[in-house]
Amino acid sequence: MTPMLRDLPDPERAKPCVLVIDDDEAVAWAIAGRLGRDFRVVGVSDPSQAVTLARELRPGVILCDISMPRMTGDEVAFALSQDIATAQIPFVYLTALVSPEEGMELDAVFGDHPAVSKSATTEELREVIAWALGIDDD
Structure with a gap:
């Protein structure tokens, strides 16, 4: 029996999910636009x-x-x-609050969590996400 189209896996659900929490919903939209090819980005502004x-x-x-x-962000992390x-x-x-170059300097400043600048390049965002997911980003 041939599977029905609705029985096939959703390719969007197969992508790793990135939850973006930012009071400016345009930030989540921008990240989704930059990373949507490889990740399923979901944003929440509250x-x-x-x-x-x-x-x-x-x-x-x-x-x-x-x-x-x-x-x-500290309260959310807690x-x-x-x-x-x-x-x-x-x-x-x-x-x-910092430039992309300063982002790495923030590592462990806010607890054990790394930080990335909102103005980081798409590649820098991909690298941070791949590192956090424990995947090789080659």
Whole structure:
């Protein structure tokens, strides 16, 4: 019996999921546009929804803005770390506070989480995500 089209796997679901948490939804759209070929990017502009969405999506990595109203990136990281379902998801700070060159200097400044500049090149974003996912990005 030939499988029906609706029974075939969704190629978008096969891509590693990247959850982007940023109060500016344009940031998630920009990242999705730059990385959408290789990753399934889902954005949320309300950081208080991060834990719930992370539990539902089971993303491979979370990129989170540091400076947001209502809930900072540190508060999001702490909330995720307190939930057994989300505590092991790799977490990377996403910031406009530094240039791409300074991004690597932020590693471990905010806990054990690396940081990447919002103005990083597509290749730099890919490298950080691949590193967080534990995959070789050649």
